[in-house]
Amino acid sequence: MHKPDAVLFDFDGTLVQITIDFRLMRARAEEVIRRYGLEPPAARYTLEMIAAARELASKQDAALAASLVRDAEAAIRAVELEAAPQAQPLPGVERALSWLHAEGVPIGIVTRNCRPAVLSILERLRLPYDALFTRDDVAHVKPNPEHLLACLRALSAAPARSLMVGDHPTDMRAARAAGLVAVLVSDPHPAESAEELPDLHITRLDDLIGIVQEGRWEGFVRYQEEANR
Numbered sequence: 202m203h204k205p206d207a208v209l210f211d212f213d214g215t216l217v218q219i220t221i222d223f224r225l226m227r228a229r230a231e232e233v234i235r236r237y238g239l240e241p242p243a244a245r246y247t248l249e250m251i252a253a254a255r256e257l258a259s260k261q262d263a264a265l266a267a268s269l270v271r272d273a274e275a276a277i278r279a280v281e282l283e284a285a286p287q288a289q290p291l292p293g294v295e296r297a298l299s300w301l302h303a304e305g306v307p308i309g310i311v312t313r314n315c316r317p318a319v320l321s322i323l324e325r326l327r328l329p330y331d332a333l334f335t336r337d338d339v340a341h342v343k344p345n346p347e348h349l350l351a352c353l354r355a356l357s358a359a360p361a362r363s364l365m366v367g368d369h370p371t372d373m374r375a376a377r378a379a380g381l382v383a384v385l386v387s388d389p390h391p392a393e394s395a396e397e398l399p400d401l402h403i404t405r406l407d408d409l410i411g412i413v414q415e416g417r418w419e420g421f422v423r424y425q426e427e428a429n430r
C-alpha cells in the first residue's frame with residue numbers, strides 16, 4: 202500500500218451534516234454592514250461580502266473597518282455556534298477517519314467555518330484529526346489554495362502526494378489549484394468549469410479506504426507529473 206502524505210477534508214457536508222441557516226447568517230451580516238452606514242456589497246458568499254464591506258469601510262477609516270469586521274464576524278459566529286450541537290457525522294466518516302488514523306496517515310481539516318464551532322463538534326463526536334485550519338487560522342480561505350497549503354505545511358506533506366476530499370466544486374477548485382488529488386464526496390454535482398472537476402468521485406467517505414489501499418489516488422499524481430513534463 203502506498204500511503205499518501207496526508208488527507209485533507211472539508212468539514213460541513215463532508216465530515217458532518219450540519220444545518221447552518223446561511224440566509225439568516227447573511228441577513229445578520231447585512232444588518233451589521235447597514236449599521237455602519239454601508240450598503241451590503243454583492244457577493245456570492247457571506248464571508249466575501251464582509252471582506253468587500255471591509256474594503257469599502259477602510260476607505261473611510263481603518264478602525265471603523267476593523268470594528269465592522271469584528272461585529273459582522275460575531276454575528277455569523279453566533280449562527281454557526283447555534284447549529285453546532287445538532288451536527289452529526291455523515292455515513293462512513295468514523296470508519297474512514299479511524300482507519301486513516303490507525304494507518305498513520307495524517308488527517309487535516311480545512312473549513313470556512315469558525316474554530317469554536319468546529320472544535321465543539323469534533324470533541325463531541327470524538328473524531329480523530331491531526332491539524333485543523335478554520336477561517337480563523339488563515340488569511341486566505343478556500344477556494345484560495347493557500348488555505349490547503351497552510352494545512353499541508355503543518356503536516357509536512359507534499360501537495361502532489363496528498364488528497365483533498367470535499368463535497369463542493371469550490372473544494373475541487375482549491376485542490377486543483379494547490380496541486381492535490383481532488384476527491385469529491387457527494388451525489389453527482391455539476392461542476393461549473395474544468396477547474397472544479399474532481400479526479401475521483403465517491404459517494405461515502407469510507408470509499409476512501411479502498412482508494413488508498415489500492416493506490417488508486419496515485420494514478421492522478423503520475424498523470425499530473427506527466428502533464429507537467
Ligand SMILES: [Mg+2]
Pocket residue numbers: 211212213214215367368369
Ligand atoms: Mg462542504
